[in-house]
Amino acid sequence: MNEEQKQRYQERYAEEKQKGVKFYPDIIYKDTVVAFGLFILLVGLAIFVGVANEPKADPSDTSYIPRPEWYFLFLFEFLKYVPGAIEWVGAAVIPGVVILVLFLLPFIDRNPNRYWSKRKLAISLMAVIVLGIVALTILAVATTPPQPETDTIAGTITEQIVVGEELYGLHCVECHGPDGEGGEIVGVEGLEGVVVKSISSQDEMYTRSDETFYNVIDYGQPDLGMTPFGRAYGGELGPGAIETIVTFMRYTWDDRVEIPEEAALASAIPALGPDEIPSYEVHVQAIVKRYCISCHRQGKQNNDYFMSTYEEIMESGANAPNVIPGDINSLLLMSIRREEMPGLDPEVGPMPPTKALKEELLEIFRRWVLGGAPNTAAEAEALSPTPESAPPAYPEPEATP
Amino acid sequence: MTSKVMNWLDERLGLTGIYDSVLDRNIPKVNWWFTLGSASLFLVGLQGITGIFLTVYYVPSPDHAYDSIQYIMNGVAYGWLIRGIHHWGATLMVIVVFIHMLRTFYCAAYKYPRELTWVTGVVLLLATLGMGFTGYLLPMNQKAYWATTVGTEIPGTIPIIGPFLTQVLRGGVGISAVTLARFFSLHIWFLPALIALTIGIHMYLIIRLGISYIPTKED
Structure with missing residues (x-):
């Protein structure tokens, strides 16, 4: 100029x-x-x-699909079209040149005109770049595969306790028992007959920190036969999942910590009304998750009976049917009543193997089977005697003075 | 009384001078697109304030970063609001700064005499992206961890010096406590200092030269 x-x-x-x-x-x-x-x-x-609540960073999770922030997606997408051998040209040279040109723009663009129609070259170059960035961003978003299911994310303490309890039921109960009481292990391959000390005792809770519990679950206790559960050491659990288990243990078993009321409610097995017929959805599932699922689930080699869904409970395994609605001598009921059942193949022993279920839980199972083994709460309600469906009650005889 | 105080202050601070040269000056008639610069300034301020509040509870260590954010979201009164504003503010910042740049480009405002305003603006655009990149790792969640992993791999593709650059960014081979410490300090000290300084120069130039007018056919 x-x-x-x-x-x-x-x-x-x-x-x-x-x-x-x-x-x-x-x-x-x-x-x-x-x-x-x-x-x-x-x-x-x-x-x-x-x-959005995201699970904790887990370097061992190889299934996670890495994505940069959205405003770097265009660069990420652009690099896909650059052949591997010259990737560095796309990654460093081109962005470097673009940034340099951007800095020096006032000195490169010597055109003294300012109105857009007199700067067609500059305007169209910029338009191409901007449209390219927008298009690449849209393309990157559109072609992003959804993230695979990762760890359950638990935010509040209550959510953590609920998730932790579920994971404890799945992974820990078969050896440590539903209440961490331990005892002799029955029916676990390789650990048959091993006696496990209680992990829920006051001693244990007062002398072990959360970090210790975390590390034990993560690395296992190889000398004592406990396998690692952390994904980094070959197990199934990510760091977030292990933390929820520790939180569940601490809040449930440590008498110095008070469990939030919500969490206590959420983890309690719902009580039954006097004539109420329990359902799988509300009652049976809660018990199964705590006492049975640890052994009776897909992937367990030592038995063929799975209890993860309603259908599995009713029909899985070689001895099916396991539950015949209305039959007090259904296989499932006899097993939890710890009755002998000769002649079955494979054999069915008393369940749970180490210790009988509490009386009130047995009662829930009994009433569930006798009431027709309903799946959902709505079905259970339809089966329950209600004031409308019950035969009309005779008027109360008036009290004679 | 008020005027007495004002006069006393004016004598010492030169308020009238500031008022005359900054506020009471004529500006070409412009449209709403010209508000994007001050919108960026507003967002920087908002990011600064919410960011300062977040540092009260945030712990920049890999063991505690995630939990401290959980605490901010669930435990601290209105922590979720402060973090929500900071989180979305970052996204809005990038958009607003970028459109601001496109506006100055379209109006040829980078030409004489505002070349240096443009250059400082480019510094601010890059610093904004840098703030986004370093801030993204701080929550130490899956998304953050893996985004930083791929982000720091990109310079690693350059022949010879690439692997060294990646190591400098990460402070080691992988994403670690050192990476988090470096990103945290870049995010709350180095880049904000650079941004504050550059905004100072940018604003001085804008006030000194005045904002550009919308070019017409004769320009």
């Missing part, structure tokens, strides 16, 4: 300024409106969309 052009620009600018507006209040007013709008937008996003 030569002196004459500079001169002309300055005159032109002075003229525009002359017929312009005051910075205060005109511009300040507009800026305030926009700032306020953005603030409302942000508060709205924070309240109504929030920040």
Whole structure:
């Protein structure tokens, strides 16, 4: 730009300024409106969309599909189209050149014109770049495969306890028992007859920190026969999952810690009304999750009876049917009543192997089978005697004075 | 009384001078697109304030970072709101700063005499992206961890010096406590200092040169 052009620009600018507006209040007013709008937008996003809860970082999780932040996605997508051997050109040279050009733009673009139609080259180059970035971002988002199911994410203490209890039921009960009481292990391959000490005692709770529990679950106790459960050591659990188990143990067994009321309610097995017929959904599932599922699930080699779903409980295994609605001598009931059942193949022993279920839990199973073994709460309600379906009650005889 | 106080302050602070040169100056008539610069400034301020509040409870160590964020979200009064604003503010920042750049480009505002305003603006755009990149790791969740893993791998593809660059970024072979410490310090000290300084120069230039007008056919 030569002196004459500079001169002309300055005159032109002075003229525009002359017929312009005051910075205060005109511009300040507009800026305030926009700032306020953005603030409302942000508060709205924070309240109504929030920040998605993500599981804790787990370097051992190889199934996680890494993605950069959305505003770097275009670069990520762009690199996919660059052949591997010259990947560095796409990763460093091209972005480096773009940034350099961006910095030096005022010195590269010597065109003195300012109106868009007189700067067609610059405008179209920028348009191509911007459209390219937008298109690559959209393409990257569209082609992103959904993240595989990872660890359950538990936010509040109550959620953690509930998730932890479920995981404890799945992974720990077969050796440590439903209440961490331990004892002799029955029916676990390789550990048959091993006696496990209680992990829920006051001694244990008072002398072991959360970190110790975490590490024991993560690495296992190889000398004592406990396999590692942490994914980094060949187990199935990520760090978040192990933490929920520790939280569950601490809040449930440590008498110095008070379990939140919500969590206690959520983990209690729902009580039954006097004539109520229990359902799988509400009652039986809760018991099964705590006492049975640890051994009776897919992937366990030592038995063929699975209890993860209603259908499995009714029909899985070589001895099916396991539950015949209305039959007090259904296989499942005889097994938990610890009765001898000769002549079955494979054999069915008393369940749970080490210790009988509590009387009230046996009662729930008994009433469930006799009441027709309903699956959902709605079905159970339909089967339950209700005031409407019950035969009309005779009026109470009036008390004679 | 008020005027007496004002006069006393004015004598010492030069308030009238500031008012005349900053607030009471003529500006070419412009449209709403020209508010994006001050919108960016507002967002920087908001990110700064919410960020300062977040540092009260945030712990920059891999063992505690995730839990400290959980505590901010579930335990601290309105912690979820502060984090929500900071989280979405980052996204909005990138969008607003980028559109602000496109506006100045379209209006040819980078030309004489505002070349340096543009250069400082590019520094601010890159610093904004840097803030996004370093801030993303801090919650130490799966998304953050893996995004940083791939992000720091990109310079590693450069021949010869690449692996060294990746090591410098990570402070070791993998993402570790050192990476988190480096990103945290970049996020709350180095980059904000750079941004504050550059915004100072950017603003000085804007006030000194005035904002550009919308070019017409004769320009």
